[in-house]
Amino acid sequence: MSNNLALKKGLDIPVKGAAAREVIKTVVPDVVAVKPTDYKGLVPRLLVKEGDHVLAGSPVMADKMRPEILFTSPVSGTVSAIVRGEKRKLLAVLVKADGKQEAVDFGAKAPETAADAKQLLLNAGLWGALIQRPYGIMAQPDVTPKAIFVSSFNTAPLAADTDFTLDGELLDIQAGVNLLAKIAPVHLSINKAVEASTLFHKVEGAVLHVVSGKHPAGNVGVQISHIAPIQKGETVWTVSPVLLAAIGHVVNTGKLNLCRKVAVTGPAAEKTGYVVALPGTPVKDLTSVPENVRVIGGDVLTGETLGADGYLGFFQDQVTLIREGYEREWFGWAKPIRTKVHSSSWAYFSWLTPKKKYNMDTNLHGGPRAFVETKCFEDVTPMDIFPIYLIKACLAGDIEKMEKFGIYEVLPEDLALCDYVDPSKNEIQAIIQKGIDLMIKEMA
Amino acid sequence: MADEKKPGLFNKGGKLYWLHSSIDAFDTFLRVPGTVTAKGAHVRDGIDLKRVMIMVVIALVPAALFGMYNVGLQTSTLYNLEWGFWHMFFYGLLRMLPLFVVSYVVGLAIEFGSAQIRGEEVNEGYLVTGFLIPLIVPVDVPLWMLALAVAFSVIFVKEVFGGTGMNIWNPALVARAFLFFSYPSSMSGSSVWVSKTWVPELKGIDAISSATPLAIAHDGGLQALDAQYSFMDMFWGFIPGSTGETCVVAILIGAFLLIWTGVASWKIMVSSVAGGLLIGWLGQLAGATELPCYYQLVMGGFLFGSVFMATDPVTAAQTETGKWIYGFLVGALAVVVRLWNPGYMEGMMLAILFMNTMAPLIDHCVVSVHTGRRAKKALTA
Numbered sequence: 001m002s003n004n005l006a007l008k009k010g011l012d013i014p015v016k017g018a019a020a021r022e023v024i025k026t027v028v029p030d031v032v033a034v035k036p037t038d039y040k041g042l043v044p045r046l047l048v049k050e051g052d053h054v055l056a057g058s059p060v061m062a063d064k065m066r067p068e069i070l071f072t073s074p075v076s077g078t079v080s081a082i083v084r085g086e087k088r089k090l091l092a093v094l095v096k097a098d099g100k101q102e103a104v105d106f107g108a109k110a111p112e113t114a115a116d117a118k119q120l121l122l123n124a125g126l127w128g129a130l131i132q133r134p135y136g137i138m139a140q141p142d143v144t145p146k147a148i149f150v151s152s153f154n155t156a157p158l159a160a161d162t163d164f165t166l167d168g169e170l171l172d173i174q175a176g177v178n179l180l181a182k183i184a185p186v187h188l189s190i191n192k193a194v195e196a197s198t199l200f201h202k203v204e205g206a207v208l209h210v211v212s213g214k215h216p217a218g219n220v221g222v223q224i225s226h227i228a229p230i231q232k233g234e235t236v237w238t239v240s241p242v243l244l245a246a247i248g249h250v251v252n253t254g255k256l257n258l259c260r261k262v263a264v265t266g267p268a269a270e271k272t273g274y275v276v277a278l279p280g281t282p283v284k285d286l287t288s289v290p291e292n293v294r295v296i297g298g299d300v301l302t303g304e305t306l307g308a309d310g311y312l313g314f315f316q317d318q319v320t321l322i323r324e325g326y327e328r329e330w331f332g333w334a335k336p337i338r339t340k341v342h343s344s345s346w347a348y349f350s351w352l353t354p355k356k357k358y359n360m361d362t363n364l365h366g367g368p369r370a371f372v373e374t375k376c377f378e379d380v381t382p383m384d385i386f387p388i389y390l391i392k393a394c395l396a397g398d399i400e401k402m403e404k405f406g407i408y409e410v411l412p413e414d415l416a417l418c419d420y421v422d423p424s425k426n427e428i429q430a431i432i433q434k435g436i437d438l439m440i441k442e443m444a
Numbered sequence: 445m446a447d448e449k450k451p452g453l454f455n456k457g458g459k460l461y462w463l464h465s466s467i468d469a470f471d472t473f474l475r476v477p478g479t480v481t482a483k484g485a486h487v488r489d490g491i492d493l494k495r496v497m498i499m500v501v502i503a504l505v506p507a508a509l510f511g512m513y514n515v516g517l518q519t520s521t522l523y524n525l526e527w528g529f530w531h532m533f534f535y536g537l538l539r540m541l542p543l544f545v546v547s548y549v550v551g552l553a554i555e556f557g558s559a560q561i562r563g564e565e566v567n568e569g570y571l572v573t574g575f576l577i578p579l580i581v582p583v584d585v586p587l588w589m590l591a592l593a594v595a596f597s598v599i600f601v602k603e604v605f606g607g608t609g610m611n612i613w614n615p616a617l618v619a620r621a622f623l624f625f626s627y628p629s630s631m632s633g634s635s636v637w638v639s640k641t642w643v644p645e646l647k648g649i650d651a652i653s654s655a656t657p658l659a660i661a662h663d664g665g666l667q668a669l670d671a672q673y674s675f676m677d678m679f680w681g682f683i684p685g686s687t688g689e690t691c692v693v694a695i696l697i698g699a700f701l702l703i704w705t706g707v708a709s710w711k712i713m714v715s716s717v718a719g720g721l722l723i724g725w726l727g728q729l730a731g732a733t734e735l736p737c738y739y740q741l742v743m744g745g746f747l748f749g750s751v752f753m754a755t756d757p758v759t760a761a762q763t764e765t766g767k768w769i770y771g772f773l774v775g776a777l778a779v780v781v782r783l784w785n786p787g788y789m790e791g792m793m794l795a796i797l798f799m800n801t802m803a804p805l806i807d808h809c810v811v812s813v814h815t816g817r818r819a820k821k822a823l824t825a
Contacts (some may be wrong), residue, residue, distance in 0.1 A: 343489050361487070
């Protein structure tokens with residue numbers, strides 16, 4: 001059974017630096033970080049202290065409110081440091097790898113009930129992989145979602161090609177789907193462009209949806225809003241394909257293996273390609289970082305600034321390197337043609353070179369202003385909502401209006417392109433996140 | 445360069461830091477700011493409001509250039525001066541320049557001042573407003589009146605609401621409305637639309653009355669109009685009127701550019717024209733006018749208003765469905781005023797200002813219907 005979904009609106013940002021389909025190295029990290037900041041809605045409680053020995057799959061921290069949710073070490077080794085920030089906020093647990101990669105055995109057995117399935121995810125430290133909508137927070141174990149959605153592909157700029165990164169892991173993916181299907185019906189969307197060849201087409205036990213369109217067609221939130229819009233009181237869960245495979249791997253082997261192919265991308269990357277690495281791997285092990293370059297964990301629209309000293313996040317299978325745009329272009333806005341700057345607006349001439357990829361930087365290309373042009377938001381938001389009204393409701397903190405205009409259906413990532421196209425340079429994702437945070441606070 | 449000009453004096457903590465809004469305005473006018481993204485998307489589109497606004501100004505240039513020529517042409521024709529093309533053009537240029545200067549100096553001074561007060565960057569919106577105002581007032585309007593109108597509109601229509609993006613009414617049109625209601629003798633009647641100041645030969649000669657096609661048609665009907673101006677005269681713009689509004693071709697070039705760049709909504713333009721045509725046609729059927737409906741498009745400020753004024757993204761409806769409704773009502777209302785109003789024959793200004801007021805209501809209805817439908821879908825799903 002498959003359903004077609006053709007999305008017309010959207011925008012593919014032409015950034016230079018796509019990763020070719022080849023593994024350029026395999027990282028055996030010396031130290032990995034477990035970062036509580038990767039998970040939205042987590043108040044961590046530390047379970048280890050410096051010097052403790054851990055295995056791959058040993059818990060290092062838990063959720064303070066729901067102690068059954070464990071977060072585990074991806075490697076075996078010794079806890080080498082506890083990194084804290086302001087007000088002693090826990091930022092990371094560093095584990096020095098012993099190189100043996102001994103793993104906790106969770107038992108290679110497919111769970112038979114929903115409770116078993118949940119228990120396995122909680123024990124293995126993979127519960128955090130489940131994201132609950134509305135609000136995009138860590139899933140609540142006592143909730144039964146309406147459905148679980150997986151988008152098998154990512155349309156974000158330079159995103160990792162899941163057909164390459166998960167090549168050969170069909171059995172794990174299938175086991176992951178089987179496990180999630182114990183909890184709720186699983187919906188899997190596949191990319192129409194590779195419909196015939198994608199390995200996800202062979203997955204059974206899930207409702208398949210064939211999706212086509214520009215970014216954000218690959219965003220699971222956009223797909224949900226077309227397949228089964230989230231209403232007040234409903235919850236759905238989502239999981240990324242990479243973590244779905246990791247879940248399946250635990251089922252099949254009993255061991256936690258978070259190893260993934262990470263796409264090293266971006267115009268400022270000295271060498272692009274795929275690097276096999278664990279989450280928590282130091283950035284400097286993944287790629288060299290030139291001066292004045294920003295390292296983003298994820299894509300240029302939604303990624304997190306990791307910094308040259310940072311560590312790859314739990315959800316990230318991509319790092320993007322772009323120049324910091326401190327240079328100031330003379331008469332930028334007044335030039336008839338700017339060959340080095342991309343614009344989706346026809347007020348510039350990028351439309352003449354649709355295939356051209358740009359060496360983009362982080363320059364804002366203007367100053368912040370009040371909203372003037374607003375149709376640009378609708379053009380990049382393939383959802384049945386009025387973005388500008390939702391944005392304004394979030395700014396006003398008006399709960400009722402936020403509900404009416406679809407706050408349950410969106411996460412900042414779904415409106416990330418609005419950040420990009422806005423000539424008034426508003427921070428749309430931050431505004432939406434603020435709205436969501438308010439909803440969480442008020443509706444709790 | 446700009447950085448050397450901007451020493452510590454203007455930086456935070458410096459003695460002249462309070463001037464930073466103005467300094468930044470000049471600085472970023474010359475160079476793209478060096479600000480990098482701090483949160484949200486890490487890369488951004490090259491478009492900014494400066495570019496958007498300059499596109500509108502460029503779209504206005506054909507109408508402005510033709511208007512300057514037409515200023516000279518009308519004076520020359522009316523007073524039998526037999527000027528050449530360049531004479532006409534330069535006369536118009538020289539007559540228009542003070543208007544542009546006053547409009548920009550007064551408007552930008554207030555913009556800079558209020559940006560200083562708010563401590564924000566100077567908005568670009570006035571680049572367009574300042575260009576529009578001279579194009580929609582009579583050439584011979586006294587400069588002090590113009591200055592007053594600009595000041596009124598920028599302060600009370602824009603800045604008190606919070607600047608560009610926050611205003612309810614189109615500031616350029618309010619400036620015109622201000623003049624119209626405060627100084628009707630300089631703004632209406634049949635002798636204000638052809639310039640005669642600054643022509644030495646005409647010193648001491650009384651202004652000859654030269655009615656606009658709208659006024660002629662209003663008083664004398666189709667016959668009187670045809671006797672004086674052909675449809676093609678009105679189409680090409682060889683008629684008295686405010687500087688920017690007469691030439692359909694020049695306005696269409698601007699419209700093309702605005703639609704091409706996506707800066708203005710084609711939906712508003714098309715539906716406004718449709719609204720005007722429909723009411724013009726109904727009016728002809730009902731006997732309110734003898735003019736064929738398409739005459740409404742080439743007379744007065746109808747097309748200029750539809751293309752450049754009604755489409756202002758800030759004051760127009762913001763939903764796509766709302767734009768259709770809003771544009772249609774602008775055009776329809778303008779022609780209603782033209783046909784059924786005994787005193788005042790140009791309805792475009794008031795139609796747009798009225799619909800500016802109504803635009804949020806239209807959007808509210810569109811959005812309510814939409815959310816209602818969503819809620820219904822949720823119930824049946």
